[in-house]
Every structure is written in structure tokens, then in C-alpha cells.
Amino acid sequence: MLRRTFTTKLALLAATLWLAPHAASAQDKSLTVFAAASMKNALDDVNGAYTKATGVKVMSSYAASSALAKQIEGGAPADIFMSADLNWMDYLDRKKAIKPGTRVSLLGNKLVLIAPKDSKIGNVTIAQGFDLAKLAGDGRIATGDVKAVPVGLYAKAALEKLGSWAAAEPKFAMTDNVRAALVLVSRGEAALGIVYETDAKVEPGVKIIGAFPEGSHPTIVYPVAATENAKPEVTSYLEFLRSKTARDIFEKYGFTVFTTKPAT
Template identity: 70%
Template structure:
């Protein structure tokens, strides 16, 4: 009897050291989010974890990259895209729990230069000559064929009649944050990024803002995947809260919904 009790006690102690971490691990969700979300979402995630005890493992990259990873079976619970096209892409492949989708945020695109650049403020409108402004230098943005910020940039420049002349000067980056870094390091004389990115990088300055009517609306949809853990619903609810709204607006995002809590 004593031996049986001792055995049971040993099993309890063993489970305490091995089972608890497994349970804790179950309280982690994986969020795939557009690179431009990093600073703001890191703060939102910290607030969510403090409130719920659920940890967030965030993976930031271009929305195009993340969408294709989800398509290939990457274990994401939440997808935050920087445009509706890439959310539509994963929806079409049956990887998104469609009823959970919401257009959460808006943004704007701006022209940036290194902080010590001699380029001053410019008015971006009809007749804007980006190629002339760049001179012999490079212009950085995301890949205009895939990365949302690049797609928005190309659309705006085409609308303004400035794309054809400027196109050869473009340095296509894998994400908006990579483009931001090229400008901050002085490896590109100009860049087109989101206004929220420019605000968190002290090495650059905003020299112009693209009018909203020159490109499709910049919308960040968010949704749970079809394989999401139950805690993903709590995360989506938190994104719709006043606490998340306050953080996201602090970083310059437009909050497109009314907070539900």
C-alpha cells in the first residue's frame, strides 16, 4: 500500500514537471501579421497576454509571404493582412474562417527620405516628377507585384503619371520594413512606405503624403484561420476593444470599426 502511494505521488510530481509546460504551451496563439504592424501589434499583444494569460507568437513579414505560408500549411491562428487582396487569396483557398473576417485598420502612404537629406517637403499631385526628385539615387518600396505597399505605391504613381519615368530607379524590397531600412541607411534617397512605418523610424523623415484618391483604400483585414485554436476568438475580440483601439491609433493607424468593449 505504501509502495502504491509512493508510486502515485511520484507520478503526480512527474506530471507536475512535465504536464504543466504542455498545458501552458496550449495557451499560445500564432499571429501572422503584415510587417508594418510590428511595433503597434507588439504592444497590443502584450496587453492581450496581460489580460488573458494567453501568449502570442507573432510572425511579421510581407502579407504576400504570409498568405503563401498559410496556403502551404503554416500553423497560424490569426492573419492580419495589409491589403484585402492577400486576405482574399487565402479565403479562396479555404484557409480562413470567413465569418471572423473584419476590416480593422486603415493607413496612408508617404514619401520618405533619410533624416539628413537635403530634400524638403514636396507636394504630391498631378505633374509630380518622382524620377527627377530622385536624381541618380534609388527609390525603395515593397515589390510592386506582390507586397501591398509596393502595389499601393505603383497604383498612386500610375494615377499621377509618374510611374514610367521612375520605375527604373526602384529598389524592390521584400517588405515595407526592408524598404524603410534601405532609406534609413541612406542606401536609397527616397522611399514609399506607410505613414505608420515612417513614424517609428528615427532615421527617416516624411517629405510628402500621397493623396488618398491616387490609390485603392489601404485596408488591413484580420481573420482567424480554419485551424485556429479557440483562444483566437478571444484575440479577435481584444482587437475590437477600446484598449486595442487606443494603442493602434497611438501608432497612427485609422481604426475602422466601433470598439465592442
């Protein structure tokens, strides 16, 4: 009887020792996503749904696409890169920093003009000859750095196309990313701001007063790709981004979903 009990205990101990590292391995599975700042609210929800479905944790780092691309180029341990424009994904593609065959144009967005919620400025029509400088008055206009940050690049392109850039340029307050521009407007530190529609919708301190017409700037595209050194779990994550669950979340926040995968 004692021998049988001892044998059982040894078996249980052996099973425990075998299971422990495997269980730890499952719990330790994680992915790191570098994503454009404008994706934060929606992607946080998507990542939560993915973790719930798979048990794989997703850690996200949000900033301007330009800053994230440079970090990945410098060796930052990211598994996925989500850019707010094609240029910075192209940049990493040229540097051979993304895995071939994994790149997808996932989302679209719109460019809008915002003002603080309590601003006396009403709705405006943005068209050729739009006088943005006059509308701002003595106030500042916030957007991302027009030399590198995607929202700033889109904003400058639109204003140049509409003939508004030269007069408005001195009034611009450039920020490191679109969310920083959003904060300036919501606090009343800038009279106007140019951001993505999805950003304006999640910030109660601002209101949309105008939308930039299609064709006034390059189409806003959010490409996603696995990095060259991505973990194996990245495949299922990229598939999940095109699932109905993810699509519904992205659309709830106002994104256009370019690539979808039917529910199974």
C-alpha cells in the first residue's frame, strides 16, 4: 500500500514537472505591435478580443508611424507594424525589415478639421480657395509634423491642393503624432486642428467643423505587416485583423475596412 502511494506521488510529481514549463510557455506567448497613434482605441479593443480568443497577450506601442518605423529599423523588438500611411511601410520594405508576403492594406480614414467643443466657429465648407488662416484668426492650427508624421503629410498635401497652405503655414503648431494635436485642440491651446475623423470621434473635447474633400490629398491607407523577426503567433494575429470580429470593432470607431475575411 505504501509502495503504491509512493508510486502515485512520483507519477503526480512527474506530471506536474512536465506540465509546468508547458503551461508557462502558453502563458508567456505574446506579441508586440507598433501601431499608429490614431489606432489606439480601436486596436486596444481588437487586441483584447484576440487575447480572449487565443490566450496570446498583445502589447502595443503607439506613436507616429515615422517614429515607430525608425525604431523598428533600429532593432526594436516589434512583431507587427501598422502604419497610418504607405510611405513608412514602403520605407521598412526597402530596408527589408518586414516579412515578405505579409503586408496588407487594412484600413482607411478621413481627414477632418476640428475646433474645441465650446468654440464659436461653426461648420465650414472646405473647398478650393478655403481660407484656413482667416478662420484661425489669432489662434494656432494643430496637426502632426508636416515633414514626417502621416496626418501632417496629408494635411499639407490637402492645403497645398486647395491653395491654403502658404497663408496658413505660419499658424501651424506641429506635434509628434496626431493624438498630441488632438490634445492641443481639446484643451483650447489651438483654435483649430487637422486630424483623422476617428480621432475626433473619441475626444469629447472637440467638434468636427469640416471634412477635407476626397481627392484633395492622397488616400489615407493603413497598411499592416509582420516584421522580419516576428514570432510564429503573428500569422494568426494577422488573420484575426481581417476577421468579422475585428472588422466590426474597426468600423465602430469609424475606420473603413479594406480587407475583410468572412466569418467562419
